Amino acid sequence: xxxxPYETAIKRKYPEQxxxxxxxxxxxxxxxxxxxxxxxxxxxxxxxxxxxxGFTRYSHQLLKETGxxxxxxxxSAMGEATMLCGTRSGRDTDKIKAAGLETLPTSVVxxxxxxxxxxxxxxxxxxxxxxxxxTIFAGEVVAAHVEEDETVERLYNWAGDxxxxxxxxxx
Numbered sequence: 001x002x003x004x005p006y007e008t009a010i011k012r013k014y015p016e017q018x019x020x021x022x023x024x025x026x027x028x029x030x031x032x033x034x035x036x037x038x039x040x041x042x043x044x045x046x047x048x049x050x051x052x053x054g055f056t057r058y059s060h061q062l063l064k065e066t067g068x069x070x071x072x073x074x075x076s077a078m079g080e081a082t083m084l085c086g087t088r089s090g091r092d093t094d095k096i097k098a099a100g101l102e103t104l105p106t107s108v109v110x111x112x113x114x115x116x117x118x119x120x121x122x123x124x125x126x127x128x129x130x131x132x133x134x135t136i137f138a139g140e141v142v143a144a145h146v147e148e149d150e151t152v153e154r155l156y157n158w159a160g161d162x163x164x165x166x167x168x169x170x171x
Contacts, residue, residue, distance in 0.1 A: 015159075023063050030096070032059055033095050033096055039051050048140050068122075070114070075153060076162075120144070121145075125138070
């Protein structure tokens with residue numbers, strides 16, 4: 001191994017999982033979605049999932065206000081919608097509408113599920129930790145949902161290009 005700058009080494013983390021955090025915009029009475037790469041399970045009992053959102057992001061503000069979110073893992077067919085949602089702000093764009101995403105009702109939290117995702121988790125914020133320029137929000141999973149079609153693949157970030165976990169030509 002050789003020592004390199006952080007910026008060089010971090011590029012080797014790809015492919016990176018992609019997730020949507022769906023929040024609720026109270027002022028505009030609509031859901032909002034942010035695209036995230038920083039997601040992880042943090043507890044098995046109770047089940048908890050953590051997401052990391054930058055302080056300046058609109059979704060950070062919304063999550064602080066409402067304390068609940070849906071964590072949805074987009075399908076490999078959602079590349080264009082993911083790019084749109086990841087490059088616009090919910091402050092001035094209804095990203096769900098602009099991306100053509102279909103929402104489904106939830107059973108516990110207000111933000112909706114996103115149709116076509118292999119898995120969605122309704123979460124209530126159970127803890128927060130500020131880390132540099134982001135907050136890690138630990139969400140207790142209060143309901144879980146899966147796509148009925150088990151062949152639907154998750155979407156991954158391949159350093160700016162989106163696709164399934166197994167790329168064409170990969171072994």
